[in-house]
Amino acid sequence: MRAPRTLATLDEVDPGDHVCQVLDRTDHVIDCSRSFVADGALHGDKVVIVGPALEAGSEFAQLVLDPARLDGSLLAAVRREAADADREGFRSLRVLHHVRPGCRAERTKELWRSELDLEEFAADTGALVVCVYSGADWDSSTLEQIGCVHPHSLGSRPKVPAFQVYRTGKEGWTVNGIVDSDGAVAFGTILCTLLAQRATVRLLCHALEFLDGAGMSALADAARHLPDRKVILEGTNDTVRLAWELSGFAIPEIPVVMTP
């Protein structure tokens, strides 16, 4: 069973982890990549670095995927590499994703899609995925939101997000922590992204500590923004179910099912 945790160093990562690493201004991308490749060799993993062609001094990287030059999606590419790694006798695949900011809203949407794809990929295949964000290139609120779809965090000042949504087994997504007005927008975006790809999203809410009115509105809006979708929340407490009913959301037009 995957469980969220904060890591002090890259040495602590395990297969199946999906790690969000935020680099300080003083951290160097090349150093980070070099140690990642070295750890991969140590553990018998195939290493893939995703990002724009790295600058000089990156000759240690055997396999670099530039998202801008991929023929198809990043997910398809890493799935291919995972299958190859298996055939080639590696223990597993180890992906280091240097995530670069974009300026279009569309890019943000792609970012959520990509992160949720990688989360599912890591959980389902046992591949290790580390997503590296440079603190200098991203605003803190985006970094905080992106942290919500990584069950594992790494960095000199790792900040545990208020809530996390991460893949659990083949069937569902665990939601833990606190979804209130501060996190409702991110929560809604995550749900919309998941619902764009599948008719039913199963949320395991046993570790969901708190869901406020803004979080419930985000859930209701996401559930009805595309036709023929359904969200199932398992493990909800009686307060969440009561507030959902009281809010008037428990109607057929909002395809959400809540169970204890």
Next chain:
Amino acid sequence: MTFSAPSSAAPGAGYRHELYPYSGRDAFVEGALGFIQDALDGGEAVVVAVPQDKASLLRAEIRDEDAVRYVDTAGVAHHPGRLIAAWQEWIQEYTSQGRPVRGIGESPWDTVRTPAEAEELRYHEWLLNKAFARGPAWWLLCPYDIAHDKAALTEMARCHPELRQDGCTMPCEDYDPHAPYRFTPLTDPCDPYEEFAYSSGDLPALREKIAACAELHGLTGRRLRELHLAATEVATNSIRHGGGHGVLRTWNEEHRLVCEFRDAGYIEDPLVGRRRPDARQVGGRGMWLVHQLCDLVEIRSAPDEGTRIRLHTELPE
């Protein structure tokens, strides 16, 4: 402290709201039965929402039937903030059919738990005029036993456009449709009280603060979660609409945990949170949830003074 005045409903048209002062059970039964019988003679339906003992007296004379419905008030009678939505629901069955409907509503004055609850029940009577000013048309009779608290009769009269005496309806002279509601000043916080200033990013800390106070008084589990949810909605309003910050005070008063939120915002709508939200509406559910989840809610708001909201939660025995 005042709220703006409700529109008045002229006798005979729209919403009618009539105070029936009585003394003793016989007078209650006589007045209520006369009102019901008039309704039935005119082909109107009647919803009866009175304490159980009073309902039994009426049931002995007129049983439940299609045109007379005795409703269970247990879940709302001591929660004034829930009563307007309850009345909307109770009469909706008839108004949706275009059928004329009357109501008999008496609050459980004999078993009111605190002065704050009594004040909020009276304020509810005043708000009814505003809530139904634009329809639907119906006629509510409010029996009030003067033996209970004669002094409060004048205050009740200020909330009712009409008065019933000797079986006749007449305009209530104490009612001024343009006058604001005259609140009794809120009591001072009981000592010792805790204080916590909050702004953006402080919601988790605010909930922790409340949990610490609640657990001291044995309030845990479901009731604490409900209080957390209500408190979060109020504090979020402070942060978003009340100047970006507020101050929480908590104390124990008459075996209740009171959480008071102060901010610089102004709540213009005195009916805020008292109408059931529509599933399609965007936002506007926060104060509705607060009224539904807390035992008592006191809201005082003025443009020049800001807003104070008190949430009362009964403590376990």
